[in-house]
Amino acid sequence: MIIQLEPSITEAQKKKVYDQVKSYKYKGTFVKTQAGEYLVGIGKSKFDVRKIGHLEGIRDIHIVSDDYKLVSRKWKVNQTVVDLGDGVKIGGGHFALMAGPCSIEGEENILKTIDHLKENNIKIMRGGVYKPRSSPYSFRGLGIEGLKVWYRLAKKAGIKIISEVMQVSQIETMLEYVDIFQIGARNTQNFNLLDELGKVDKPVMIKRGISGTIDELLYSAEYIFSAGNEKILLCERGIRTYERAARNTFDINAIPILKEKTHLPVIADPSHGVGIRDHVEAVALASVVAGADGVIYEVHDKPEEAFSDGQQTLSFNESSTLVRKTRMLLETKSVY
Ligand code: PEP
Numbered sequence: 651m652i653i654q655l656e657p658s659i660t661e662a663q664k665k666k667v668y669d670q671v672k673s674y675k676y677k678g679t680f681v682k683t684q685a686g687e688y689l690v691g692i693g694k695s696k697f698d699v700r701k702i703g704h705l706e707g708i709r710d711i712h713i714v715s716d717d718y719k720l721v722s723r724k725w726k727v728n729q730t731v732v733d734l735g736d737g738v739k740i741g742g743g744h745f746a747l748m749a750g751p752c753s754i755e756g757e758e759n760i761l762k763t764i765d766h767l768k769e770n771n772i773k774i775m776r777g778g779v780y781k782p783r784s785s786p787y788s789f790r791g792l793g794i795e796g797l798k799v800w801y802r803l804a805k806k807a808g809i810k811i812i813s814e815v816m817q818v819s820q821i822e823t824m825l826e827y828v829d830i831f832q833i834g835a836r837n838t839q840n841f842n843l844l845d846e847l848g849k850v851d852k853p854v855m856i857k858r859g860i861s862g863t864i865d866e867l868l869y870s871a872e873y874i875f876s877a878g879n880e881k882i883l884l885c886e887r888g889i890r891t892y893e894r895a896a897r898n899t900f901d902i903n904a905i906p907i908l909k910e911k912t913h914l915p916v917i918a919d920p921s922h923g924v925g926i927r928d929h930v931e932a933v934a935l936a937s938v939v940a941g942a943d944g945v946i947y948e949v950h951d952k953p954e955e956a957f958s959d960g961q962q963t964l965s966f967n968e969s970s971t972l973v974r975k976t977r978m979l980l981e982t983k984s985v986y
């Protein structure tokens with residue numbers, strides 16, 4: 651169960667609610683976020699909701715049968731809207747495009763990308779400065795100094811930044827320079843990282859684990875919410891299957907399933923999802939039709955020279971075409 655508490659609730663009132671929940675043999679956990687305060691009760695026994703409902707300091711009670719609670723759509727029917735400020739919103743009818751190189755490569759690369767985004771009216775730039783690479787000898791990112799340069803240039807251009815945080819110690823230094831923290835597919839179940847990102851007041855986009863189930867992704871989101879941060883985006887980026895014709899198998903099913911199960915916005919990453927430049931557009935458009943609240947993809951002025959993931963990175967021309975088709979599709983989406 652989720653009990654929404656009134657902002658005015660007193661400590662004594664809270665104790666009464668907690669004791670009532672405990673009397674049903676439920677484990678109670680208080681959760682305080684940027685948006686509200688909750689008591690999450692975990693248990694199995696049937697109980698009389700009215701006995702809690704009459705207590706003072708309670709706004710609402712919801713019975714949530716899912717194992718994850720706060721991220722479930724069962725208690726929050728309206729979709730969460732993640733607000734980045736300056737009119738940039740994601741979810742609840744606000745569709746977001748996020749584009750940029752796999753890795754941030756330097757000032758020239760940043761400036762060219764920003765120009766391309768501005769030409770296409772894209773408000774969010776992606777790029778890694780800490781790169782999880784399969785080989786330790788591959789390019790591993792420009793680090794915090796690269797992020798600072800990127801931030802300065804992006805801010806000047808009115809562009810928001812999404813970038814991957816790989817470990818807890820990076821959160822504090824990155825905080826000032828990102829608009830969205832990205833949790834990579836290799837860290838979806840890094841529970842320490844999730845806990846710590848629950849304590850910041852910045853949106854977090856969690857990518858689905860390489861071999862992760864949809865439920866596991868939702869549990870990861872529950873970690874962040876229950877630690878205090880409601881500003882969460884979920885990202886389908888393909889999973890590992892027996893199929894070798896593509897880098898990953900983009901799970902299109904995940905999009906409508908997640909939209910049904912959770913109130914959190916769902917983003918598609920067709921670049922990592924298929925891993926082949928020529929097919930990124932098809933997968934991106936399919937995910938728009940499937941109901942995604944946004945698409946994040948890799949773009950570079952010279953994809954074949956990109957420091958990482960060039961094989962799945964769109965050229966500026968291909969990117970502009972994708973943007974145009976996506977917007978056309980969104981306009982006619984009532985058909986689907
Ligand atoms: C990325 O976005 O460049 C990335 C490394 O993604 P993922 O964690 O999905 O592999």
Ligand code: MN
Nearest residue numbers: 752948958959
């Ligand atoms: Mn990449």
